[in-house]
Amino acid sequence: MATKKMTQNRYKVQGKKTWKFKTFFGGKAIWGKLFLVLFVGAMSFGCIYTHDAILQSPLFDVKTIMIDGLDRVTRDEVLARTGLDQPGNIFELQPELLEKELATHPWIRTATVKRELLSTISIKIEEQEPLAIVTIENLADIVINAQGAPFKEYEPEKDDLKSLPVISGMDLSLSNSTYLFEGDIFNAVMEILKIKGFGQIESILGDENTGILINILNTYSDRGFTKNETDTESENKTTLPVKLGFDGFEKKLARARQIQRYMKTNHPDKKISAIDLFSLDKVFVTTEDAARNAMEKGV
Secondary structure, eight states: OOOOOOOOOOHHHHHHHHHHHHHHHHHHHHHHHHHHHOOOHHHHHHHHHHHHHHHHHHGGGEEEEEOOOOOSSSOOOOOOOOHTTOOTTTTTTOOOHHHHHHTTTTTTEEEEEEEEEETEEEEEEOOEEEEEEEOOOTTTOEEETTTEEEEEEEEETTTTTSSSSSEESSSSEEEETTEESSSHHHHHHHHHHHHOSOOEEEEEEEETTTTEEEEEEOOOOOTOOOOOOOOOEEEEEEEEEEEESSOOOOHHHHHHHHHHHHHHOOOTTEEEEEEEEEEEEEEEEHHHHHHHHHHHHHH
């Protein structure tokens, strides 16, 4: 009988070699991971150390604060509201938060805060532009800006706004959590306030049935409407009521100026006490003599 030849178990040998192969590279992977952990830890420690060093270094303390655009708002108010009245590190400040804090001031419309160089803060302020004072029944008077938006309660003792027109007849409404004025009367008032060159308006009364009535300041009654809006202290100051209705305000105010000049030239002894321009087709002019006679007759 032939003897069976023994052969080497190749699979067993190959399995042993494979185990050594995996062990070798598995060890390298562990050392690589360990090195990565140590490297990340060292970098984190370095960043923390650098961060603390920057925040504690006097080199980065705020030394210069530049503020542009101030008029009604004072520099001290800006510094106190932003915390810049106290020593601080320039990199601890968050410009976005400072801008939001400044925007809570009633007279500040927008604010921009920027870091410049290593120790300088630049602040640009855009203040509200007051347009008129609105009176509302059972509420405090409100100041509106050039866009017609209410932005603060009127405080006569603090706000120097005596030359602004006083408006009544508009209702305050709430829309999307914001108080605002809207409607036909509001639109008419805004249109009138944008017209230039006819004089200073002392007050505006809006009525849904009769339209707009304005009182124009007549500082010098013998020279027509007041041209200088800041000249309101004359002893000869009078007001001229002018009914304007609901539309055509610019043409109607131009007609009022024509009537004023005509009366001054042709009837200098008569003074106008009221003009009704509800319709340009039928204009009514009342003089002081006629108004006095009507009062005496009880009309």
